[in-house]
Amino acid sequence: MALKGSQVAEHADAESCWGKAYDVTEFLPDHPGGQGVILKYAGRDATRAFDPVHPPDTLGKYLDASKHLGPVDMATVAAEAGEDDPDEAERRERLARRPLLSQCYNLFDFEAVARRVMKRAAWAYYSSAADDEMTMRENHGALHRVWFRPRVLVDVEKVDFSTTMLGAKCSAPFYVTATALGKLGHPEGEVVLTRAARSHDVIQMIPTLASCSFDDIVDARRGGQVQWLQLYVNKDRDVTRRIVRHAEARGCRGLFITVDAPQLGRREKDMRSKFTDGGSHVQAGQDTDTSQGAARAISSFIDPSLSWADVPWFRSITAMPIVLKGVQRVEDVLRAVDAGVQGVVLSNHGGRQLDFARSGIEVLAETMPVLRERGLDRGFDVFVDGGFRRASDILKALCLGATGVGIGRPFLYAMSAYGQDGVERAMQLLKDEMEMNMRLIGCASVGDLHPGLVDARGLFVHSNPTPVDALSSTVYDPLVVPPQRPKAAKL
Numbered sequence: 104m105a106l107k108g109s110q111v112a113e114h115a116d117a118e119s120c121w122g123k124a125y126d127v128t129e130f131l132p133d134h135p136g137g138q139g140v141i142l143k144y145a146g147r148d149a150t151r152a153f154d155p156v157h158p159p160d161t162l163g164k165y166l167d168a169s170k171h172l173g174p175v176d177m178a179t180v181a182a183e184a185g186e187d188d189p190d191e192a193e194r195r196e197r198l199a200r201r202p203l204l205s206q207c208y209n210l211f212d213f214e215a216v217a218r219r220v221m222k223r224a225a226w227a228y229y230s231s232a233a234d235d236e237m238t239m240r241e242n243h244g245a246l247h248r249v250w251f252r253p254r255v256l257v258d259v260e261k262v263d264f265s266t267t268m269l270g271a272k273c274s275a276p277f278y279v280t281a282t283a284l285g286k287l288g289h290p291e292g293e294v295v296l297t298r299a300a301r302s303h304d305v306i307q308m309i310p311t312l313a314s315c316s317f318d319d320i321v322d323a324r325r326g327g328q329v330q331w332l333q334l335y336v337n338k339d340r341d342v343t344r345r346i347v348r349h350a351e352a353r354g355c356r357g358l359f360i361t362v363d364a365p366q367l368g369r370r371e372k373d374m375r376s377k378f379t380d381g382g383s384h385v386q387a388g389q390d391t392d393t394s395q396g397a398a399r400a401i402s403s404f405i406d407p408s409l410s411w412a413d414v415p416w417f418r419s420i421t422a423m424p425i426v427l428k429g430v431q432r433v434e435d436v437l438r439a440v441d442a443g444v445q446g447v448v449l450s451n452h453g454g455r456q457l458d459f460a461r462s463g464i465e466v467l468a469e470t471m472p473v474l475r476e477r478g479l480d481r482g483f484d485v486f487v488d489g490g491f492r493r494a495s496d497i498l499k500a501l502c503l504g505a506t507g508v509g510i511g512r513p514f515l516y517a518m519s520a521y522g523q524d525g526v527e528r529a530m531q532l533l534k535d536e537m538e539m540n541m542r543l544i545g546c547a548s549v550g551d552l553h554p555g556l557v558d559a560r561g562l563f564v565h566s567n568p569t570p571v572d573a574l575s576s577t578v579y580d581p582l583v584v585p586p587q588r589p590k591a592a593k594l
Contacts, residue, residue: 190223204521204528210492210513211574213529217288217516218580225287227376229515230580232454233368238462239454242490243575245462248561249499254545264537266549268507269357269424269445269484271329274304275534276549277497280488280509281333281359286314288519295518297323297330299526303534304328308359308509311335311346321353331357333428335364336413338406347421358421359448363429365407368456372580414442426484431460433470436485437477446484446506453489453511463487464500468559471504480504492575494536501549502557 198220207213218226232239266276279300285292292314300307301324308331309320317332324330332350337343347358417425424445430436431451439447449467451460467487474480487500488509497508510533517525546552 194220194222201520204524207517207521207525207528207532209532209574210517210529211578213513213517213520213525214578216520218578221288221519224376225519226580227372228284228287228370229282229512229519231370231372231374232458233370233456234458236454236458238451238458238460239490240575240579242451242454242462242464243492243496243572244490245464245562246490246496246499247572248559248564249464249468249503250558250561251495251499251544252556252558253543254556257545257547259542259545259547261547262538262541263548264534264541266507268306268486269331269426271306271356273306273329275530275537276501276506277491277508277510277533278306278331278486279308279514280511281308281310282511282515283310283312284314285515285518288515289522291315291522293320294323295523296514296526297328299514299518299523299530301325301328302527303530305530306331306507308333308357309350309355311361317346317350318353321355324354330355331359331426332423333359333361335361335405336409337404338408339404340416344420347417347423351421351423355423357426358417358423359426359428360417361428361452362409363431363450363452363456364405365409367405368452368458370455411438411442414444418443424484426486429456431466433466433473436470436474437479440474440479440483446486448486448488448509449505450486450488450509462562463489464496464503465562467500467503467505468562471554475504494533495540497533497537498540498544498552499557499559501552503554503559 201216201220202212207216218230221229264276265272265274267273268276268278279296285296289295293310294315297307297320299305306329307320309317310333312335313320321330332347332355334343334346337346350358414425426446426448427435427439427444428448429450429452430439430447431449436447436449449463449470451457451463454460464487467485470485471480474483474485484506485504486507486509487505488511491497491500491508491510492513500508513529514526517529519525521528541547544556546556
């Protein structure tokens with residue numbers, strides 16, 4: 104029999120806290136976002152707050168079955184009044200007046216529109232990076248220190264930029280890399296990216312911290328569409344084993360283990376956004392840290408003890424190709440080869456972890472000559488991500504030896520601004536740029552790309568001035584200092 108709303112409302116404190124058909128009392132001290140956020144919604148319908156930051160199967164997977172109390176008769180639950188957000192009306196007005204999709208000519212355009220139309224906390228989470236955000240900006244800036252050396256008088260009437268990544272054929276040498284909390288940008292979340300990737304025959308990497316459930320994302324796949332799994336390793340290895348084996352059983356064709364996040368970096372835009380949240384000042388004696396933002400609130404399960412000693416165990420539990428995501432030095436690339444994995448992603452987590460980590464493109468330029476010298480560049484896939492916004496950026500990486508390039512934030516921004524149509528246009532813009540630029544550097548196929556087509560000597564000179572990128576500077580949302588507190592009202 105369905106529970107009555109009045110019954111649920113009786114359980115709204117730390118002694119007895121029922122969620123929407125769940126008893127989460129024992130979980131309160133362990134909630135990564137602190138007790139306060141649960142107690143704020145205790146005894147009420149928390150769906151609106153829960154859905155954007157949790158996959159729908161979260162409670163089913165991680166809360167003991169004895170705490171599943173059955174359905175609530177929603178007709179007996181008082182309707183939740185929407186939180187008073189003075190910016191919401193203005194945001195909806197900007198959404199209604201956003202530029203036509205046809206007016207977006209490059210990936211920066213989607214970022215600019217997303218910044219105007221997204222909710223403030225969602226924008227803060229997507230756009231934030233570590234500390235002073237130097238690495239995030241360097242990721243893109245470094246690409247401007249690589250210059251082309253084009254060939255001429257080459258027959259480029261027909262251009263083919265299809266390629267193979269981890270043994271899977273795809274239409275373009277870029278893929279949708281894993282990004283968390285898709286529903287912050289669009290109500291349907293990551294399945295929007297799945298559908299767009301299907302339309303363009305682009306590989307999608309499914310994130311551990313998706314808003315949609317893993318199965319919902321896989322169910323949106325059609326035909327021979329290729330998907331990979333990005334994995335944050337859980338402290339509970341039984342949970343990790345279940346996730347990996349389920350992904351393999353559902354047809355995932357690559358396991359990308361994130362190795363650059365034993366602790367999440369300080370992302371101050373995200374933290375500052377959360378600091379102004381309506382519930383952040385209500386401590387009420389609870390042991391709640393509300394200063395760390397959305398990133399920390401969803402990631403406390405990640406195992407900081409993960410080490411090279413764990414790699415053989417991963418090889419023992421799956422037949423999927425294994426790729427280490429977040430490698431940042433050539434010595435660790437060589438160690439990954441020795442460990443028997445099938446590839447690496449040269450990545451600094453989009454600049455969201457260690458500030459002043461080098462760009463992926465710089466590590467790539469350091470790595471590939473060493474692999475070639477030792478005969479290790481064949482049969483070992485080297486991916487790269489971070490800061491790629493143009494097809495010319497992608498071509499620079501391919502010339503230097505990358506197997507493929509991961510694109511993350513730009514597709515989130517396109518989804519947030521225009522939904523699936525936006526993501527599909529972003530992918531098509533990259534393909535159009537790819538065709539044009541391959542013609543202009545004198546290459547008819549990905550196989551024609553080689554290091555001699557670029558001058559990358561400036562990559563390693565960090566003091567070397569780079570050309571000013573007007574688009575990047577325009578869309579960049581600078582860090583801010585705390586505002587003055589308002590004057591206290593006189594009694």
